[in-house]
Amino acid sequence: MLQILGKASSINVRKVLWACAELDLPFEREDWGSGFRTTNVPEFVALNPNAMVPVIRDGEFVLWESNSIIRYLAGRYDGEFLYPSDPCERAKCDQWIDWQASELNRAWSYAFLALVRHSPAHQDRQQIDLSCANWATHIAIVDRQLEKTGAFIAGPSFSLADIPIALSINRWFETPLQHGHFPALTAYMERLAPRAGYVEYCRNGTP
Known part of the structure; x- marks a missing residue:
């Protein structure tokens, strides 16, 4: 069975968990990362030299880097409906x-x-304001793309790309800042609401 190493609160681990939900793929998960087992131990570093989650084991195959993992899973487990071959x-x-x-x-x-x-190391008010403004600029790019497609981030159908994008939008909504008016963004999240993976791993109150 597929093994996923990483805590469920990690946004990058949640990409993998959501992809598994879309693929109806069973897995076992182990808690690794801050607050759980440290990744800075030889057994974990042997799997990922960056000492970061997530890591997957699929039989003898080991892979790290969340976006590479979700691409692999879609390619390995009949996920063309998520990640087209064209x-x-x-x-x-x-x-x-x-x-x-x-x-x-x-x-x-x-x-x-x-x-x-x-984080005590990230309390410079000017840097916070700059980051919030930059974040809003990028969110506006997403909003315009969703307005253009009228559906999902890469086109009319849900795809693998919606997983990382929606998780980032969720993080935007869950962070205490001024969110502005992005109607296409709100409609998009409502459009995703019937998906079980979205409910469990994205819009679940975890930033």
Whole structure:
């Protein structure tokens, strides 16, 4: 059975858990990370040299990096309905998956650590305000894309790209800041509400 190493409160672990829900894929999960077993031990570092969650074991195969994991699971377990084989359609998914990791994550990092994690090292008011403004700029990009598609982030159908994007939007809503008016964003989250994976692993009160 697929093994997932990482605490369920981690946004990156929740990407993997939600993907498993969409694929109807059974798994076993072990708590690793802050508040649980430390990842800075030889047995974990042997699996992921970055000492970060999530890590999966699928038989003898080991993989880390959440976006790589969800792509692998969709490819391995008949997930073409999530991650199309057509190169153009797949590229549309990939651009939003990669953008979430490279751009959107960077935008909210300081504000989230300050306002939710209450990190003593992230309490510079000017930096918090800058991060909040940058976050709002990136959220506006998502809102415009959703207004354009009228449905999901990469097009008319739910795809693998919606998992990291929706989790980031949830983090936006769960962080105590001014959220502004993004109607397409709100409609999108309502559109996702019937999905069991969304309810359990995304919009569940966890930022």
